[in-house]
Amino acid sequence: MKDLIKRFKVADTKKFSLDDYSTDDTLNFKKEEAEDLLAELIEETAKLQNRLYAANSKSLLIIFQAMDAAGKDSAIAHTMSGLNPQGCQVYSFKQPSAEDYEHDFLWRHYKSLPERGRIGIHNRSHYENVLVTKVHPEFILKENIPGIKKVDDIDKKFWQQRYESIRNFESHLAENGTVIIKFFLYLSKDEQKERFLKRIEDPEKNWKFSAADIKERERWKDYMQAYETAIKETSTKECPWYVLPADKKWFTRIAISTIVLHTLKEMKPEYPELPKDEKNGLEETRRLLDEEK
Template sequence: MKSLPDQFKITNDKNFSLKDYDTSYSADYEKEDAAAILKDLIKQTAKLQTELYAANTYSLLIIFQAMDAAGKDSAIAHTMSGLNPQGCQVFSFKQPGPEDYKHDFLWRHYLALPEDGRIGIHNRSHYENVLVTKVHPELILKENIPGISDIKHINKKFWDQRYESIRNFEKHLHANGTVIIKFFLHLSKQKQKQRFLKRIDDPEKNWKFSASDILERDRWDDYMKAYETTITETATEECPWFVVPADKKWFTRIAISTIILQTIENLKLKYPVLPKDEMEKLRESKKELEKE
């Protein structure tokens, strides 16, 4: 049987379809065991985070993409709760601003990349440029791209080039030590409806809801098609996508934490070994301290 990460991992499957992935899947896990399992996974990941920082060779970029109400924020909060905040960087990307539009679409995301030894978390990412813009191509016109002065110029060739830019961007990062994990939190339309209603009924969650959320929900099928195409075009062996069920938040968090843990384990990190002269200095320092 496939491991939990392998059940959700997409690399180069050209026949990929979201319909093949159950949004309510929870493997053999039970909700009452979730808290203890997640706590253990976070504890193991925290230990490896220290090794990642000490080795100072790799960085880890974790990307979260999803429809509204899929639980990105809570997933980030829970799965990263036990990590050292000094070794983590979290960026939430909203709509591009005037300064962003003065540069290419990858610019602001490049600026937010994690340093060696650190974990970077992108809540939404450069993929918005082939998701939201695919559903709303008029947004592309704000980028002032040569030869793109009308929506009719935004054709298949344009999107193919943009997917290629993303693949090359990630290939470059991977070759230089940035390990990339891309999560799509796969939510059902029915579950989104339930969560939207909770946001409307709960005064403390009203701020999370906007009337525009309903307008985007009306484009659900368009978004699903955009996600399918994007994942198909940009999933590679080096930078895979993980399509994680999102109807049960407790399982979503277990799956995410398991994938992150396994990814870091696969790096086979070790604490740096000091040169002989540095080891000698340590021994001398120890002697000095023991004399006090």
């Protein structure tokens, strides 16, 4: 577990480069053992989730970011399959609505945060505001930000302020009991091509494909630069990024489950301890039940 976390956690942002990470690493895990291992990880995670829910003190926010076809949806489905749905909240963020544009860029994400005792999963997140908007700065104009009237107004200072807003947002959440882990599912361009072709060839997957995906693929280098900069600017000790290889879905799921389990262990959730008078009340209730005929 420690080797996996050390390999994929972005701890040194000064030296961080996506070139140092692999898209198909498996750390010598074997595919034929993956299903059983994943089941064990989920079982352990479910036990800790019950404690987290009962304690009702802290919450866990898991953020997923990736290029199209990296497997976010299936990763969420597989790694969270054994958890109690009462204690999970999943949000998939699409393009901002007209109402969203009437507020600051963090507004819709803030109101979707997990309640205390729960695990929140954000499929895409507030990071879209420094990823897709970095590649397409014209989208920023829809936000009606004072002083931003044209693309040329969006300078380096603007992006630095946006990264700072994200760091402050996440730091505030961490200080108030929300533990945050962020996953970038690192997919290769070749593997994305193969998955796009499968979506086209399989009628049951046609709905997942959009012609816009191909257009965005043309900006691959720009997106990789945007991801690298965003991760470098916002991976902190309290809210770290993990760059996970995504070419082999079975390993990506193991990596996610391992890190989630490790994080929950670090949170040390415990069942609430009843006051002495309530414990005595339980004993009295037990006696009454035992005396029933």
